[in-house]
Amino acid sequence: MSVGLIPGVERVLFTEEQIDQRIREVAAQISQRYAGKPLKLIGVLKGSVFFLTALSRQIDIPHTIDFLAISSFSNKSGSPGVVRIAKDLDDSIEGEDVLLVEDIVDTGFTLRYLLQTLAGRGPNSLSVCTFLDRNSRRIVQVPVDYRCFEIPDRFVVGFGLDHNQLYRNLGYVTSKADVTSSTRIFRD
Ligand code: IMP
Ligand code: MG
DSSP states (O other): OOGGGSTTEEEEEEOHHHHHHHHHHHHHHHHHHTTTSOEEEEEEETTTHHHHHHHHHHOOSOEEEEEEEEEEEEOTTSOEEEEEEEEOOSSOOTTOEEEEEEEEESSSHHHHHHHHHHHTTOOSEEEEEEEEEOGGGOSSOOOOSEEEEEOOSSOEEBTTBOBTTBSTTOSSEEEETTOOTTTOOOBO
8 A cells, every 4th residue: 555545644654665674683582592492372353363374483492372352441530551351361370481572652541551470470570572662652660571662752653553544554663643542442
């Protein structure tokens, strides 16, 4: 899809080539750290699917994958932060070395909830790998072990990230100027 066909598009932040190169670098770090361990990648549907599959293909040690889905709601004051599991993992993570794979860490509410939930299930270790990190909007502090890119405070789409469920299929990441917090839907 041509960039010109996306309403409100600002500029391409990361091209397919840049994304591919960075994923190779992060995958190499992960392969080194988890060599000989029972690594499981856990993806958060739907946003992280594109990143997780690209990352998995570049990780050159044996590993398994599993997915969960969450819903996020605004609370009465209008701020996000209420998260629940809409689809749980298929399998137990007890004793496993878990790498939670996210599309983007923004306020941190989603990640905090996921880390608390998964930590209670007895993994051997629990770390976080995110495709994008928008640290400038963080409200709750959360640990991020691996990140591909830090991004400015602009709404972005592509490589799994959506606006109203569209544009996940773009191979690149582009910012969209016509999305404000009031037109955003807090759902993966
Ligand atoms: P949180 O604010 O860190 O809890 O992030 C909530 C979720 O909002 C992320 O997992 C994404 O699914 C979504 N999100 C945050 N920023 C963007 C964006 O710029 N584009 C598309 N989705 C986003
Ligand atoms: Mg997400």
